[in-house]
Amino acid sequence: MQLFRPICKCVVVIVFSICAVGLLTVTTSAQNAFNSGSTGADGALVFYTPPPSRMRHAMAYDAARQWTVLFGGRGVADVLNDTWEWDNTRWALKIPTNSPNPREQHAMVYDSARGVIVLFGGAGPGVSGLNDTWEYDGTTGTLKTPATSPTPRANHAMAYDVARKPVVLFGGNTNISDTWEYDGTTWTQRTPVTSPRVVFGFAPIVYDVARQRVVLVGARNLVGVPSDTWEYDGTTWTQRTPATSPPGRFQHAMTYDAVRQRVVLFGGVAASGVFNDTWEYDGTTWTQRTPATSPPGRSEYAMAGYPPNTTSLDPPGTELGDLVGCDEP
Numbered sequence: 030m031q032l033f034r035p036i037c038k039c040v041v042v043i044v045f046s047i048c049a050v051g052l053l054t055v056t057t058s059a060q061n062a063f064n065s066g067s068t069g070a071d072g073a074l075v076f077y078t079p080p081p082s083r084m085r086h087a088m089a090y091d092a093a094r095q096w097t098v099l100f101g102g103r104g105v106a107d108v109l110n111d112t113w114e115w116d117n118t119r120w121a122l123k124i125p126t127n128s129p130n131p132r133e134q135h136a137m138v139y140d141s142a143r144g145v146i147v148l149f150g151g152a153g154p155g156v157s158g159l160n161d162t163w164e165y166d167g168t169t170g171t172l173k174t175p176a177t178s179p180t181p182r183a184n185h186a187m188a189y190d191v192a193r194k195p196v197v198l199f200g201g202n203t204n205i206s207d208t209w210e211y212d213g214t215t216w217t218q219r220t221p222v223t224s225p226r227v228v229f230g231f232a233p234i235v236y237d238v239a240r241q242r243v244v245l246v247g248a249r250n251l252v253g254v255p256s257d258t259w260e261y262d263g264t265t266w267t268q269r270t271p272a273t274s275p276p277g278r279f280q281h282a283m284t285y286d287a288v289r290q291r292v293v294l295f296g297g298v299a300a301s302g303v304f305n306d307t308w309e310y311d312g313t314t315w316t317q318r319t320p321a322t323s324p325p326g327r328s329e330y331a332m333a334g335y336p337p338n339t340t341s342l343d344p345p346g347t348e349l350g351d352l353v354g355c356d357e358p
Contacts, residue, residue, distance in 0.1 A: 085102050086100065097333050131154060136186055239312075305327070
């Protein structure tokens with residue numbers, strides 16, 4: 030696993046373009062590990078050490094506590110249920126008083142109105158699809174019991190609609206293309222007139238704060254066909270037809286740069302192999318960026334945005350700084 034850490038404070042291009050990038054290789058050994066001294070009575074136990082290598086994990090940025098949270102995934106030997114937090118300086122292994130079961134291919138997103146990270150579903154050991162809902166407040170995980178929930182699934186995508194304030198979930202597995210919203214109490218299935226039909230694997234979604242749209246990029250097939258771009262406004266999905274689009278792919282990741290008001294896409298895989306290209310979407314067209322330095326190609330990884338400093342509570346996604354995982358554990 031490799032962690033790419035910015036060494037200057039600017040916007041999303043900090044990792045992919047303008048700024049120089051410091052490369053830190055994180056091994057699976059517990060080098061420089063130490064206990065925070067907590068007994069657990071005052072919250073989750075904390076141990077400072079780099080996370081082990083993994084894939085199919087999930088990350089979300091907690092804007093209130095100003096930590097990027099990583100949970101689960103598939104490690105070298107088994108499926109994990111560990112919780113890690115990154116404060117823009119170091120990784121901390123958290124030991125919450127309660128956690129979800131081990132899982133991979135789940136989805137997480139930060140609900141800024143309620144100040145919790147919401148996790149849904151995934152695949153566990155011997156279980157192809159889960160449909161449990163968890164919330165994490167930085168101390169413990171809480172299993173929620175909504176009256177209705179999406180069907181069990183993995184490889185789905187979630188985003189938080191800042192304007193309307195629900196968590197939006199789309200798709201999963203191979204051919205699921207339904208849309209659900211979670212308000213902190215229950216899940217409600219939406220019935221838009223049109224919906225994306227993503228055939229190949231995971232298609233991530235991200236919320237465009239400036240345009241108040243959820244953006245999805247997915248592939249109908251992986252042989253020479255550009256990715257489809259869809260937007261969801263809370264009522265229906267609309268397919269966009271930008272002049273240029275990234276090549277068809279799946280298992281890529283996206284985040285939102287609130288400063289430059291761009292959706293940023295990196296990596297993924299197709300029939301031709303693993304990508305390490307960077308694309309940006311401004312609501313009209315996709316533009317491929319050509320940074321001097323890029324992370325190696327990867328798929329089934331996680332990407333999250335976080336602010337460049339902790340002096341104020343900037344909107345989630347202000348700066349892209351952490352890329353964790355790869356296409357092989």
